[in-house]
Amino acid sequence: MQSNETLVNIVRFITLVLVQVLILNQVNLAGYINPYLYPLFILVFPLTGNKSLLILISFALGLTIDMFSDSGGVHAAASIFIAWVRPVALKYSFGVSYQLNTLKISTAPFSQQLIYIFAMVLMHHLVLFSMEIFNVNQILLILKSTLFTGIFSGILMVFSVLLFSRKST
Amino acid sequence: MQQIIFFFLRNKNFLLFLFLFVISFMLTVNSHSYHESKFVTSANFLSGGVYSFKSNITDYFDLEEQNEILTKENERLRAIIANGSITNEGLPSQVLDSNYSFISAKVINNNYARSKNYLTLNKGKQDSLKVDMGVISSQGVVGIINATSNKYASIQSVLNTNSQVVAKFKKSDHYGTLKWDANATNIVQLVEIPRLAPVAVGDTIVTDGKSTIFPEGILIGTVSSFERKPDEDYYSIDVQLFTDMTSVKHVYVISHRDAPEIQQLEKEVENAE
Numbered sequence: 001m002q003s004n005e006t007l008v009n010i011v012r013f014i015t016l017v018l019v020q021v022l023i024l025n026q027v028n029l030a031g032y033i034n035p036y037l038y039p040l041f042i043l044v045f046p047l048t049g050n051k052s053l054l055i056l057i058s059f060a061l062g063l064t065i066d067m068f069s070d071s072g073g074v075h076a077a078a079s080i081f082i083a084w085v086r087p088v089a090l091k092y093s094f095g096v097s098y099q100l101n102t103l104k105i106s107t108a109p110f111s112q113q114l115i116y117i118f119a120m121v122l123m124h125h126l127v128l129f130s131m132e133i134f135n136v137n138q139i140l141l142i143l144k145s146t147l148f149t150g151i152f153s154g155i156l157m158v159f160s161v162l163l164f165s166r167k168s169t
Numbered sequence: 170m171q172q173i174i175f176f177f178l179r180n181k182n183f184l185l186f187l188f189l190f191v192i193s194f195m196l197t198v199n200s201h202s203y204h205e206s207k208f209v210t211s212a213n214f215l216s217g218g219v220y221s222f223k224s225n226i227t228d229y230f231d232l233e234e235q236n237e238i239l240t241k242e243n244e245r246l247r248a249i250i251a252n253g254s255i256t257n258e259g260l261p262s263q264v265l266d267s268n269y270s271f272i273s274a275k276v277i278n279n280n281y282a283r284s285k286n287y288l289t290l291n292k293g294k295q296d297s298l299k300v301d302m303g304v305i306s307s308q309g310v311v312g313i314i315n316a317t318s319n320k321y322a323s324i325q326s327v328l329n330t331n332s333q334v335v336a337k338f339k340k341s342d343h344y345g346t347l348k349w350d351a352n353a354t355n356i357v358q359l360v361e362i363p364r365l366a367p368v369a370v371g372d373t374i375v376t377d378g379k380s381t382i383f384p385e386g387i388l389i390g391t392v393s394s395f396e397r398k399p400d401e402d403y404y405s406i407d408v409q410l411f412t413d414m415t416s417v418k419h420v421y422v423i424s425h426r427d428a429p430e431i432q433q434l435e436k437e438v439e440n441a442e
Contacts (some may be wrong), residue, residue, distance in 0.1 A: 028282040051182050058191045067209050068216045070287035072200025073193030084186040
């Protein structure tokens with residue numbers, strides 16, 4: 001069971017990186033919106049999993065994306081940030097009961113899923129664009145990019161969760 | 170002592186986060202700074218390999234368009250040979266300095282929608298590509314190499330807010346710096362043009378030969394709009410690029426024979442000051 005979980009996560013890691021760099025990085029909605037799907041890995045990482053391990057894996061995930069897109073360390077920074085705040089986001093969107101083994105993101109009420117996904121995505125994108133643009137004078141551009149890209153990334157993630165969640169009886 | 174250990178144990182996630190965040194921050198600053206060797210770039214065997222795999226497949230989709238661009242270039246070059254003279258359109262206004270040589274390469278990854286855009290080439294150190302060499306397409310300037318591995322090179326596009334290319338007016342030799350404000354693809358900004366300079370919409374902007382990166386007279390674009398506030402001494406000019414950065418595929422890397430020597434000399438002068 002444990003090794004099965006590990007294998008699922010490894011496959012998910014590789015798939016999300018490839019989908020991101022080969023497909024989504026080539027997508028430019030309205031000229032500048034480039035949706036990011038890879039943070040989904042951090043969102044659906046086993047809820048009771050080791051938190052330090054998640055931060056380390058998120059760093060590796062972000063750095064891989066950075067390597068492919070020549071962006072220094074911006075994706076790594078954004079990824080470890082949401083990996084670190086994830087327990088708080090989980091608590092506020094699903095209540096304290098997330099720590100019990102029973103909760104699954106795909107089986108939680110849809111409104112809670114939406115809050116969780118969009119909160120995490122917007123935080124990720126805010127850190128990402130602040131680090132990428134790196135200029136206080138361009139704060140409007142940072143907020144605009146965060147909002148619009150965040151909406152599209154969020155929608156993409158909601159659909160991915162709906163598509164790939166296993167029907168539990 | 171025990172207190173300290175407890176403190177570390179209790180906050181281990183936060184400390185781990187802080188530690189990794191500082192590393193990411195340093196990597197980001199490193200990638201923003203010019204003239205520093207970069208640690209994380211797409212010029213390496215893994216991302217280069219994945220990108221060349223992708224480009225092997227996607228290359229077929231725009232073969233026709235790319236063929237047309239290359240045929241157009243051949244047509245222009247043939248006209249030059251046949252006429253023995255150089256027309257206004259498309260090529261440097263004077264015969265290129267023979268110190269420069271050109272290496273052809275293919276773009277295997279291209280982005281243009283962010284504020285810091287990079288391209289990846291399928292050639293690297295093995296083909297004698299080096300950091301700080303200029304890259305042009307058949308239509309005009311594309312960018313400058315910022316990192317190389319054995320088989321791949323990463324290019325800082327002109328559509329990158331860190332890019333600075335010295336450019337001048339073809340007609341008047343007034344020169345300024347080309348930057349990008351990340352607002353529109355294919356439109357870059359030319360700054361520091363003094364108010365004495367005659368500026369008109371449609372003027373051609375070319376590279377300036379003062380650095381070893383680009384030879385003089387490589388095309389960049391045309392003035393699409395300009396303005397100067399009454400109390401300012403410099404124009405702010407929007408330049409429409411000749412190269413369509415969204416579909417650039419075949420490029421030439423320019424290497425200057427004496428570049429190392431000139432850079433060495435310039436460094437010595439800088440250090441002496």
